[in-house]
Amino acid sequence: MTQAQTQVTADRLTRIAGGEVVPATVHPELAREQAVLEVDGFNLWYGNKQAIFDVSMSIPRGKVTALIGPSGCGKSTLLRSVNRMNDLIDTVSISGDMKLGDDSIYGRNVDVIELRRRMGMVFQKSNPFPMSIRENVVYALKINGERNRAVLNEVCERALEGAALWDEVKDRLDESALSMSGGQQQRLCIARAIAAEPEVLLMDEPCSALDPIATAKVEELILRLRGDYTVLIVTHNMQQASRVSDYTAFMYLGQVVEYGPTARLFTNPLLKETEDYITGRFG
Amino acid sequence: MTGHRKNQGFRREEHSRQAASMLANGEPMVWLTGLGLVVGLLMVTSLVGYVFYQGLVTFWPAPVVQVVLDDGTTVLGEVTRSENYEPGPEVIAGLSGEPRTAAEKEIKQRGGKLHRRLVRTGNFEITGEHFRWVEDFLIGKNGVQRPEWALVFERNAWGRFYGIPVGFLADGKLLTQEPGDSWKMFRDHFEPEIAAGRYAIRLETASGETTDLDLADIVRAYPANRLGWGAKVGIYLDRWREFLTDEPREANSEGGVFPAIFGTVVMTLGMTLLVVPFGVMSALYLREYAGQGWLTSLVRISINNLAGVPSIVFGVFGLGFFSYIVGGGIDSLFFADKLPNPTFGTGGIMWASLTLALLTLPVVIVATEEALAAVPTSMREGSFACGATKWQTIWRVVLPRALPGVMTGAILAMARGAGEVAPLMLVGAVKLAPDLPVDLNFPFIHPERSFMHLGFHIYDLGFQSQNSEAAKPMVFTTTMLLMGIVLFLNGAAIWFRSRLARKFTGSKF
Numbered sequence: 001m002t003q004a005q006t007q008v009t010a011d012r013l014t015r016i017a018g019g020e021v022v023p024a025t026v027h028p029e030l031a032r033e034q035a036v037l038e039v040d041g042f043n044l045w046y047g048n049k050q051a052i053f054d055v056s057m058s059i060p061r062g063k064v065t066a067l068i069g070p071s072g073c074g075k076s077t078l079l080r081s082v083n084r085m086n087d088l089i090d091t092v093s094i095s096g097d098m099k100l101g102d103d104s105i106y107g108r109n110v111d112v113i114e115l116r117r118r119m120g121m122v123f124q125k126s127n128p129f130p131m132s133i134r135e136n137v138v139y140a141l142k143i144n145g146e147r148n149r150a151v152l153n154e155v156c157e158r159a160l161e162g163a164a165l166w167d168e169v170k171d172r173l174d175e176s177a178l179s180m181s182g183g184q185q186q187r188l189c190i191a192r193a194i195a196a197e198p199e200v201l202l203m204d205e206p207c208s209a210l211d212p213i214a215t216a217k218v219e220e221l222i223l224r225l226r227g228d229y230t231v232l233i234v235t236h237n238m239q240q241a242s243r244v245s246d247y248t249a250f251m252y253l254g255q256v257v258e259y260g261p262t263a264r265l266f267t268n269p270l271l272k273e274t275e276d277y278i279t280g281r282f283g
Numbered sequence: 284m285t286g287h288r289k290n291q292g293f294r295r296e297e298h299s300r301q302a303a304s305m306l307a308n309g310e311p312m313v314w315l316t317g318l319g320l321v322v323g324l325l326m327v328t329s330l331v332g333y334v335f336y337q338g339l340v341t342f343w344p345a346p347v348v349q350v351v352l353d354d355g356t357t358v359l360g361e362v363t364r365s366e367n368y369e370p371g372p373e374v375i376a377g378l379s380g381e382p383r384t385a386a387e388k389e390i391k392q393r394g395g396k397l398h399r400r401l402v403r404t405g406n407f408e409i410t411g412e413h414f415r416w417v418e419d420f421l422i423g424k425n426g427v428q429r430p431e432w433a434l435v436f437e438r439n440a441w442g443r444f445y446g447i448p449v450g451f452l453a454d455g456k457l458l459t460q461e462p463g464d465s466w467k468m469f470r471d472h473f474e475p476e477i478a479a480g481r482y483a484i485r486l487e488t489a490s491g492e493t494t495d496l497d498l499a500d501i502v503r504a505y506p507a508n509r510l511g512w513g514a515k516v517g518i519y520l521d522r523w524r525e526f527l528t529d530e531p532r533e534a535n536s537e538g539g540v541f542p543a544i545f546g547t548v549v550m551t552l553g554m555t556l557l558v559v560p561f562g563v564m565s566a567l568y569l570r571e572y573a574g575q576g577w578l579t580s581l582v583r584i585s586i587n588n589l590a591g592v593p594s595i596v597f598g599v600f601g602l603g604f605f606s607y608i609v610g611g612g613i614d615s616l617f618f619a620d621k622l623p624n625p626t627f628g629t630g631g632i633m634w635a636s637l638t639l640a641l642l643t644l645p646v647v648i649v650a651t652e653e654a655l656a657a658v659p660t661s662m663r664e665g666s667f668a669c670g671a672t673k674w675q676t677i678w679r680v681v682l683p684r685a686l687p688g689v690m691t692g693a694i695l696a697m698a699r700g701a702g703e704v705a706p707l708m709l710v711g712a713v714k715l716a717p718d719l720p721v722d723l724n725f726p727f728i729h730p731e732r733s734f735m736h737l738g739f740h741i742y743d744l745g746f747q748s749q750n751s752e753a754a755k756p757m758v759f760t761t762t763m764l765l766m767g768i769v770l771f772l773n774g775a776a777i778w779f780r781s782r783l784a785r786k787f788t789g790s791k792f
Binding site: 115120127129 | 659661662663665666667668669672675680684785
């Protein structure tokens with residue numbers, strides 16, 4: 001590694017830290033993928049503090065894309081911007097846009113409710129609703145007005161099977177979801193998120209509150225979902241990103257630094273600073 | 284060198300541990316806080332214990348005693364209580380002969396005090412009094428006796444009657460003159476519903492007069508001094524049954540309190556049904572929809588302050604607004620033919636429930652708001668992420684999760700409302716209301732009817748009763764009953780809440 005390369009790396013970090021918007025380094029492989037979600041010049045502020053700086057990226061259909069980066073780099077904020085969960089926070093303001101398929105997410109006259117129905121979200125802490133397991137799974141359908149019991153039961157079974165939970169809970173679907181173990185609760189939340197067949201499944205550090213065995217099960221599940229669902233996952237755990245994702249974006253202080261195929265990013269990144277972060281030399 | 288230093292350090296540590304005073308390590312605080320708890324518990328348990336003791340012994344049949352006083356009068360009755368009192372000098376001065384000697388001797392023995400007993404003598408229509416004090420020094424040589432055949436009669440009117448049976452009459456014909464036979468015949472023929480005038484029992488009172496008591500006027504009779512243990516328990520339980528299921532008689536000092544129990548329960552449940560939806564709706568708007576600005580804070584503070592308004596003010600408001608304005612309006616619209624007699628335009632159980640609902644509204648709002656605030660954000664976010672609207676999220680996720688907290692508010696409101704008396708006196712609680720607010724006559728629910736309430740009943744017994752000595756034990760029994768009912772209602776609500784809590788907030792692991 002030459003002195004010049006190190007200099008460039010230091011420059012890039014310093015420039016981002018200094019508030020400058022540095023264009024992301026995007027691998028060419030992404031251009032060959034069909035994008036289901038496009039982020040287009042997206043900025044976000046919490047009050048006066050800018051948290052996301054001019055992020056543009058496209059999330060490929062049917063693949064698992066991981067967002068990694070040090071704490072506070074805006075990866076969760078970006079994820080929550082996709083289904084406009086940040087609308088719930090009064091102080092948030094944004095500019096730029098995102099697109100789900102052909103539909104604008106932040107455009108005028110967008111029906112947020114309708115939009116959220118097209119996405120599923122799994123949170124850091126499992127959050128089953130205070131109702132039965134069955135009711136939890138079909139929640140999205142029920143609030144959408146689906147009343148046909150046969151349909152609901154079928155969806156419930158399919159979603160629970162999709163979340164690898166069916167065999168464990170098929171005999172106690174009418175028990176409270178809160179009686180399940182922590183790992184089961186998180187998989188239930190995944191089942192709930194995929195019940196309505198979302199176009200994109202957003203996962204915000206889904207394993208951070210789970211023990212290693214439960215984590216392994218959820219990761220297995222993510223690998224099974226690949227292909228059928230587009231998954232955008234935020235994770236702190238780089239091994240996890242390398243195990244489950246097809247593409248990885250490395251974010252730093254609200255900007256995407258490098259975005260490319262996971263295998264490339266973890267073994268042979270284009271940027272020195274990505275390598276530093278992944279190998280633990282910084283961050 | 285090192286060892287020396289270590290040693291020094293050790294010593295210093297020990298020294299500083301001693302310097303950490305008792306105050307600093309908290310030992311006195313443990314005692315102080317514990318003491319606070321003990322004092323509080325002691326006050327509560329002694330109150331409850333006293334009420335329960337007094338309440339429980341009320342119905343136990345006491346023996347009938349007979350004393351012959353020095354002046355020759357005979358007193359027959361039940362001893363209700365006894366006390367030492369300090370007689371004024373004129374009491375001794377007014378005495379002469381043997382009582383004076385006895386009194387002076389007793390004063391010396393008791394250190395200036397005399398002992399006396401309150402005897403329930405009954406027979407009001409003959410003696411003009413229900414009770415009389417019997418001073419010990421007036422009791423002659425015969426002392427206190429328990430005549431075998433002394434009978435106690437509880438009657439529909441005139442209070443109790445004490446006497447010795449000397450005959451039994453059927454259709455005016457004297458069948459026997461022997462006490463045992465009279466009592467046996469009485470038992471054979473006694474049914475409270477019996478046609479008036481056919482049978483009577485002849486009794487000799489303490490003053491030697493004979494009176495015939497019509498069996499139709501008698502509620503209960505027993506030979507107090509001949510009762511075995513089982514018979515006493517039987518009378519005790521029968522009195523409880525009467526107390527819980529019958530209507531009052533003798534200006535509320537005897538008989539049952541069923542209308543009051545019924546009125547209390549219906550009023551409390553009605554209040555709860557009214558206050559919970561209103562309180563929950565208000566809290567939902569305040570917590571979920573209203574912007575959290577200064578205006579919301581002002582509203583919240585005002586609601587909290589509402590809880591500090593004296594309850595009588597709510598009573599005045601209830602009377603003025605609900606009874607006179609709203610009720611008056613209803614009367615002029617729908618019951619104009621009955622005016623000037625008010626139908627709704629006066630106190631009634633519906634107005635009482637509404638008034639108490641208003642009184643307890645802050646409790647429900649505050650509890651609900653806290654419960655709503657305690658619902659984790661992650662749950663709301665989860666619901667929104669599923670594409671739920673705000674109302675769907677509130678209705679399906681937030682409210683169920685907050686329900687145990689809402690129940691807590693309802694329980695507190697219920698406890699507060701069931702024990703409230705002052706406002707009820709203005710908006711519908713009355714001394715006697717045998718017509719229940721819910722009955723089998725069309726239209727079954729009569730929200731305009733005034734009602735009896737245990738709290739008001741206690742006040743009425745204790746302070747408004749003509750025969751206050753006879754009513755006194757009933758005060759305790761009624762208080763005990765009211766506490767029992769509040770405990771039961773709360774217990775039921777708490778059981779329900781714990782079921783909800785298990786369902787909706789179950790443990791995580």
